[in-house]
Amino acid sequence: MARRKLVAGNWKMNGDLAALAELEGIAAAAVAAPGVDVAIAVPATLIAPAAARVPGFTIGAEDVHPADKGAHTGCISVPMIREAGASFSIVGHSERRADCGETDADVRAKAEALLRHGMHAILCVGETLAERDAGQAQAVVTGQLRASFPDGAASGWLSIAYEPVWAIGTGRTPTVEDVAAIHGAIRATLVDLLGDDAQAMRVLYGGSVTAENAASLLGAGDVDGALVGGASLTAAKFVPIIDAGAAL
Numbered sequence: 001m002a003r004r005k006l007v008a009g010n011w012k013m014n015g016d017l018a019a020l021a022e023l024e025g026i027a028a029a030a031v032a033a034p035g036v037d038v039a040i041a042v043p044a045t046l047i048a049p050a051a052a053r054v055p056g057f058t059i060g061a062e063d064v065h066p067a068d069k070g071a072h073t074g075c076i077s078v079p080m081i082r083e084a085g086a087s088f089s090i091v092g093h094s095e096r097r098a099d100c101g102e103t104d105a106d107v108r109a110k111a112e113a114l115l116r117h118g119m120h121a122i123l124c125v126g127e128t129l130a131e132r133d134a135g136q137a138q139a140v141v142t143g144q145l146r147a148s149f150p151d152g153a154a155s156g157w158l159s160i161a162y163e164p165v166w167a168i169g170t171g172r173t174p175t176v177e178d179v180a181a182i183h184g185a186i187r188a189t190l191v192d193l194l195g196d197d198a199q200a201m202r203v204l205y206g207g208s209v210t211a212e213n214a215a216s217l218l219g220a221g222d223v224d225g226a227l228v229g230g231a232s233l234t235a236a237k238f239v240p241i242i243d244a245g246a247a248l
């Protein structure tokens with residue numbers, strides 16, 4: 001089935017109040033491209049000022065804690081990001097799995113917390129280079145997906161992002177055929193988990209997406225959008241990716 005594309009940015013640990021000027025250009029491009037959904041996940045400190053700067057534009061968080069409140073120093077809950085103006089959060093990004101030791105069970109709990117509050121989750125999965133070289137990419141990705149898949153998931157509230165770890169921030173990307181193969185395996189797993197409801201769930205590709213390669217990666221089989229890191233930091237680099245999504 002044809003799914004509306006989602007072009008999402010992830011600012012990671014980048015950006016400050018001055019950088020919010022970039023959001024105005026990005027939000028304007030989103031308005032000019034009504035055929036594609038556009039969103040940006042920003043550092044927690046920027047959620048409220050970003051939401052105030054571009055009202056109506058979709059702002060998200062990069063991570064959440066599964067609990068609503070409590071003794072979890074330094075963590076941020078779903079009600080907190082919602083009050084600040086976020087409508088979604090990324091969960092299970094490979095940088096958090098690696099930097100913070102997040103497990104599939106942690107990721108699943110975070111996604112379930114978002115769904116419990118009616119918020120959208122972008123759930124990330126992806127293999128390392130060693131796993132790909134060992135021919136295990138598909139098994140690793142579908143295994144992560146099954147183990148971190150939230151109970152109660154429905155198409156409108158969850159997107160999956162396939163991000164090969166070795167492609168993130170490296171300038172390297174899988175071939176279009178490799179992307180299509182993994183996305184096909186993710187789609188088959190979603191159908192197995194959810195039945196027909198899975199057909200509307202979007203599966204994004206992430207990892208060194210740029211203005212130059214966006215059209216081919218976004219046009220690959222079963223790719224319903226992109227999760228973009230470095231190229232989402234400026235309107236000049238991100239708007240062409242939005243336009244590529246809108247053109248498909």
Ligand SMILES: O=C[C@H](O)COP(=O)(O)O
Nearest residue numbers: 010168169207208229230
């Ligand atoms: O969340 C975004 C991804 O990690 C991709 O980052 P990148 O576009 O800088 O490679």
